[in-house]
Amino acid sequence: MLSDIDIVFLANSSSNKSKEVLECFSSEWAFENTCVKVVTDARSGKAVSAARDLTFPISVCDDPSEVGTTINEVTDKVSGCDYLISIGWSHRVPDEALAIPETAALNVHSSYLPRYRGLSVHRAQWANAEAEGGVTVHEMTSEFDEGDIIAQQKYRIGLFETPLDMVTTIGELAAALTREAILLLEMGYTGEEQKGEGNYYSLLPWSTVLKYGIVNHVLRLLRTNRRVRVPSGQN
Template structure:
C-alpha cells in the first residue's frame, strides 16, 4: 500500500518507523512540522524529518497543509491512504479525501473523549482509570471521524503522565499497521463516535500548571503527577520564590484550616492545607516531598519549609 504520512514529534516518529518496517507498505512522502519552541513540543521531539531522510523518503515541512505545492506533491505521490499522527493543525478535505482509502488518524486518547491537545495530562488530572489510542477515519471535524480501532491501558495508582506516555506510545505502531490492514480489506463499517460523549481540550500553557490550593489534595496530587518531568512542573510561590513541586502525595492525616497554609511535617514531607472545604476539618492536605527552584536546584520540602506557618500563593 502506498502511504503518505503527516506526523510530528515522537508519536509521528514511532508511527513512521512502524510503516517503514512493514513490508506491505511503501511510504511515498512525509509531511511534518518545523521544529517548535513551544514548551510541550520541545519534549518527545524525535525528528520525523530525520527518520524519513535516513530512509530516502521525500519530506515537506509545513505549519499548515493547504498550499498549492503541497497539494501537487500529494497528487504526484498517488497514495492509497494517508496516515496522520500528532499533526497539529486542521487538515482540509482536499487533502484527507485525496487517497482512495481516505486518511487514518491516530490519536492518543479513547475518543470521543479527550480530543484535541495533551489528552494524557487531562485524563490523569481527571482521575481516569484507563487511557489509550484511537485509530479513526479523518473527517472535517477534528478527531471526530468513525473509529477503526481502539486500544487501552490502565492508569496505575501512582502513574505520571510520563509513565502513560510510554505505555501509550508502544501502541502507536501496532495500531497503525493493524488499522491499515483493516482498511485494505475494503471494510467501511466503522464505529461512529458518540458526539454526546465528546470533549475537546485546548493546548496547555504555563498557567495550567499553577497550583490552586482550593483544589482537593487528591486533585493536586494528580496535577503534580500529570506535570511530571520532562513536562513543565506544577508550581506555587512561597515568600516570593517560585517552587516547582516535583514529588507530592496526599497526607495521611486530616488537617483543617485555610487552603495554602504551610501546616505540619509528616512522613518526611511537609503538609499544605488544601481544598475549598478545608475549614470544616474533613480534608486531607497535600504532602510536598520535593521541590525544584528556578535555578534547577532540587531540595527536600523540609529544607524549604523550615518553620511552619505562612502560605503558598498563586503569585510572588
C-alpha cells in the same frame, strides 16, 4: 503481509508521539513494495530525525493551511496515495487534502474516543489522574476527532507514570493500531460511528497540568474517586 500500499504521514516535527509512531510503525510493518513518506511542519525536530534515520523521504509544509499542496507534491512522486495518516499533526487538515488519499484519511488520536478530544490530550488525562487511557484510529473529517472509528484500544496508566511515559505507550500502541486499521480497511471494513458524549481539551500549558496533576495523583493515591478536574469544553 500487505504490499503495494502508499502511505503519507502528517507528523508534528517536534512531537514525541510522532517520533514514537514512526519508529514503532517501522518495526511493526513489513515493507514489501510499501511506499512511506512523511510531511512535517518544520525542517528539524524529533520526528524529522526519526524519519531520516528510517530513510523515509520528508517534505516540509511551511504553511499548514496549504498542506494539500505539499501532499499533492509528495503523491505525484509516488503515483498516488492510498492512506493519509495524521500522527500528531496539530493543524486542521483542509477538506481538499482529506480528499487526496484513495482509500482513507486517518487520524491517530491519543485517547479512547469520544472521551478526551483535542490536542495533546495525554496532558489532560494525566492532570486528571486517569487510571486508564486509550488510542483511537479514526477517519478524519472537517471536525476535530469526530470521524468513524476504525480501531481503538485502552491501556492502563500507572499511578507513578509521567506524561512522557504515556507518550511512549501511546506511540507503541498507535503504531500497532495503525497497521490494524489499514488491514481492516483493506478487507472492506467501514468503521463505526462514535457514540456518547465527549469532552474537548485545548493544549494545556504544563503549569496547569502540574497544578491539577499533583492534587489529583494524591487523591488517586488515597484511593478516592474524587478529582479536581481540568475544565474542558463539552461537545
